[in-house]
Amino acid sequence: MTSLLETINDPADLRRLPRTQLRALADELRAYVLDSVSKTGGHLSSNLGTVELTVALHYVFNTPYDRLVWDVGHQTYPHKILTGRRERMGSLRQLGGLSGFPQRAESEYDTFGTAHSSTSISAALGMALAAKQKGEDRHAVAIIGDGAMSAGMAFEALNNAGVAEGNLLVILNDNDMSISPPVGALNRYLAQLMSGHFYDAAKNVGKQVLRAAPPLFELAKRLEQHAKGMVLPATLFEQFGFNYIGPIDGHDLDALIPTLENIKHLKGPQFLHVVTKKGQGYKLAEADPVAYHGPGKFDPAIGLQKPSTPARQTFTQVFGQWLCDMAEKDPRLVGITPAMREGSGLVEFEKRYPGRYYDVGIAEQHSVTFAAGLASEGLKPVLAIYSTFLQRGYDQLIHDVAIQNLPVVFALDRAGIVGADGATHAGAYDIAFLRCIPNMSVACPADENECRQLLTSAFEQDHPVAVRYPRGAGAGVAIEAGLRALPFGKGEIRRVATGHPADACKGIAIVVFGTLLYPALQAAEKLNATVVNMRWAKPLDTRLLLQVAAGHEALVTLEDGAIMGGAGSAVTEALNAAGVTKPVLQLGLPDKFIEHGDPVRLMALQGLDAAGIEKSITNRFSALVMTGRPALKSVA
Ligand SMILES: Cc1ncc(C[n+]2csc(CCOP(=O)(O)OP(=O)(O)O)c2C)c(N)n1
Numbered sequence: 324m325t326s327l328l329e330t331i332n333d334p335a336d337l338r339r340l341p342r343t344q345l346r347a348l349a350d351e352l353r354a355y356v357l358d359s360v361s362k363t364g365g366h367l368s369s370n371l372g373t374v375e376l377t378v379a380l381h382y383v384f385n386t387p388y389d390r391l392v393w394d395v396g397h398q399t400y401p402h403k404i405l406t407g408r409r410e411r412m413g414s415l416r417q418l419g420g421l422s423g424f425p426q427r428a429e430s431e432y433d434t435f436g437t438a439h440s441s442t443s444i445s446a447a448l449g450m451a452l453a454a455k456q457k458g459e460d461r462h463a464v465a466i467i468g469d470g471a472m473s474a475g476m477a478f479e480a481l482n483n484a485g486v487a488e489g490n491l492l493v494i495l496n497d498n499d500m501s502i503s504p505p506v507g508a509l510n511r512y513l514a515q516l517m518s519g520h521f522y523d524a525a526k527n528v529g530k531q532v533l534r535a536a537p538p539l540f541e542l543a544k545r546l547e548q549h550a551k552g553m554v555l556p557a558t559l560f561e562q563f564g565f566n567y568i569g570p571i572d573g574h575d576l577d578a579l580i581p582t583l584e585n586i587k588h589l590k591g592p593q594f595l596h597v598v599t600k601k602g603q604g605y606k607l608a609e610a611d612p613v614a615y616h617g618p619g620k621f622d623p624a625i626g627l628q629k630p631s632t633p634a635r636q637t638f639t640q641v642f643g644q645w646l647c648d649m650a651e652k653d654p655r656l657v658g659i660t661p662a663m664r665e666g667s668g669l670v671e672f673e674k675r676y677p678g679r680y681y682d683v684g685i686a687e688q689h690s691v692t693f694a695a696g697l698a699s700e701g702l703k704p705v706l707a708i709y710s711t712f713l714q715r716g717y718d719q720l721i722h723d724v725a726i727q728n729l730p731v732v733f734a735l736d737r738a739g740i741v742g743a744d745g746a747t748h749a750g751a752y753d754i755a756f757l758r759c760i761p762n763m764s765v766a767c768p769a770d771e772n773e774c775r776q777l778l779t780s781a782f783e784q785d786h787p788v789a790v791r792y793p794r795g796a797g798a799g800v801a802i803e804a805g806l807r808a809l810p811f812g813k814g815e816i817r818r819v820a821t822g823h824p825a826d827a828c829k830g831i832a833i834v835v836f837g838t839l840l841y842p843a844l845q846a847a848e849k850l851n852a853t854v855v856n857m858r859w860a861k862p863l864d865t866r867l868l869l870q871v872a873a874g875h876e877a878l879v880t881l882e883d884g885a886i887m888g889g890a891g892s893a894v895t896e897a898l899n900a901a902g903v904t905k906p907v908l909q910l911g912l913p914d915k916f917i918e919h920g921d922p923v924r925l926m927a928l929q930g931l932d933a934a935g936i937e938k939s940i941t942n943r944f945s946a947l948v949m950t951g952r953p954a955l956k957s958v959a
């Protein structure tokens with residue numbers, strides 16, 4: 324028998340359904356999301372929480388003519404399923420498959436690409452005012468979570484939108500969760516506003532707009548439940564210029580649909596506050612929305628299981644352990660995360676050092692300057708932040724940290740290709756955008772042990788240092804227990820090409836920055852090349868570099884970051900400054916965005932696995948590689 328969901332190939336099909344069938348459709352949709360994500364992995368608890376909201380939005384609004392902009396966009400699997408991509412969900416976040424976030428190139432219903440949080444209101448306002456300017460009667464709807472609401476950019480947009488005349492609706496999807504529990508002074512402010520004035524206001528607003536509303540005592544119960552949540556007070560939004568409506572039950576189609584129908588006919592900026600549950604409808608995710616925020620594959624019948632064989636330590640775990648060990652040694656250490664406690668490995672640190680742990684919410688700009696403030700008073704802040712999310716705090720890094728030369732350690736997780744999350748989350752640019760800043764240093768550990776050692780090296784400095792390391796596990800080397808630092812700014816020769824007289828200027832040297840050291844060593848065995856583990860993109864170990872350049876006919880630079888402006892560029896700049904002319908082949912990430920997929924496969928496709936490195940070097944320096952004679956192929 325054909326399921327109801329199988330009859331929906333686009334929202335027009337949905338809008339043809341009688342309203343009485345929407346509950347059954349939502350139930351099927353939720354089951355489909357759970358089944359699909361359990362097979363592919365991906366974001367789960369946020370998607371389970373937006374099933375009814377998604378059905379109601381596509382039912383009430385004339386999508387894609389009316390625009391939906393999903394903040395972060397990790398919660399758009401129901402949206403993708405209802406907009407013609409149901410059959411492709413099996414390809415989620417795989418090479419050539421569906422993105423885990425909305426992408427304009429993927430569907431006309433994905434009106435704006437998201438993934439970094441808190442952009443939706445700005446984008447939707449742009450769409451609303453464009454429609455106004457073009458004389459189009461079009462709605463623009465931003466759906467933003469309570470976590471995403473904590474970012475300054477969201478308030479910048481609210482501040483602007485509240486006085487704009489466009490057909491803009493902002494929907495706050497308040498499930499009282501970020502990835503981890505939400506943080507911020509707003510919660511305290513909300514608690515104060517939950518009684519008295521706000522409660523009365525909410526009650527009155529409820530009567531005005533809602534027809535089929537949950538009984539008011541249910542509303543009161545929810546308001547009490549969310550005293551600590553992110554139920555932002557109507558007064559705040561009205562002061563911004565919005566007509567605030569809610570909070571309403573975001574799982575009740577009989578509340579959602581009449582409310583949205585009403586709002587469609589209202590003029591001026593509208594703000595609808597819906598209350599949902601992260602993980603709704605799947606008990607294990609309801610009980611632990613953090614664990615089910617972004618799970619791998621699992622059996623829904625039994626839920627997430629601990630891996631039978633202990634997996635190799637990840638760089639994140641190495642960082643988390645180092646942070647605790649260094650905190651024990653140095654009371655000045657404080658740990659900061661912008662809403663990524665689990666992802667950055669600070670769970671244990673928070674337990675052991677709650678007074679020195681700061682989760683500032685999704686507020687990367689603030690996290691950088693906050694760290695600078697701590698450092699200006701003699702503390703030693705370690706800011707754990709994904710490379711890609713540091714992009715949000717770039718001006719603060721220059722203006723508040725580097726110019727004042729404050730000793731902040733930037734622990735940059737997810738450096739390089741991340742894989743499933745795709746181009747928006749790649750940590751591809753940090754070497755390029757950091758090494759050009761005076762006072763900044765950039766360490767590139769080759770493995771987990773060097774990561775621990777270089778974190779200590781960074782922590783010992785009296786100026787800002789970034790230590791970059793990739794998502795997942797490394798080479799699996801033994802990790803020493805102590806807190807020994809590696810020499811600041813110094814690299815090492817890891818392999819010497821054999822068969823050449825020591826003083827001969829022969830063969831190729833591969834100059835590596837970071838974890839590509841290991842595939843480089845593999846390639847070097849085949850090429851009989853020298854391998855240099857530089858460890859630092861800045862300061863460059865120029866002495867070592869010039870020594871190696873003098874001893875070889877050609878150099879290859881290798882990094883898991885953008886070639887343009889990256890570490891390889893630092894090498895060519897240094898050779899040029901020293902008046903050394905040698906052919907240099909720069910290997911790294913090309914000048915294009917690399918889509919989602921398995922990270923190992925993506926790196927191979929970029930020629931950054933051992934075979935690819937060997938091939939690139941052979942193609943460029945064939946004569947050198949084949950015979951070792953000094954004849955150099957003319958360097959194009
Ligand atoms: C700028 C930025 N920082 C951090 C993240 C990581 N991140 C993804 S989802 C999320 C929590 C979002 O919470 P909320 O908006 O409430 O959505 P929910 O998951 O509760 O549906 C975070 C911190 C991000 N995507 N973008």
Ligand SMILES: CC(=O)[C@@H](O)[C@H](O)COP(=O)(O)O
Nearest residue numbers: 395397438617666737744794
């Ligand atoms: C949606 C979002 O931005 C985060 O959930 C991100 O996907 C986490 O990435 P990791 O899985 O690498 O921690």
Ligand SMILES: [Mg+2]
Nearest residue numbers: 468469470500
């Ligand atoms: Mg939330």
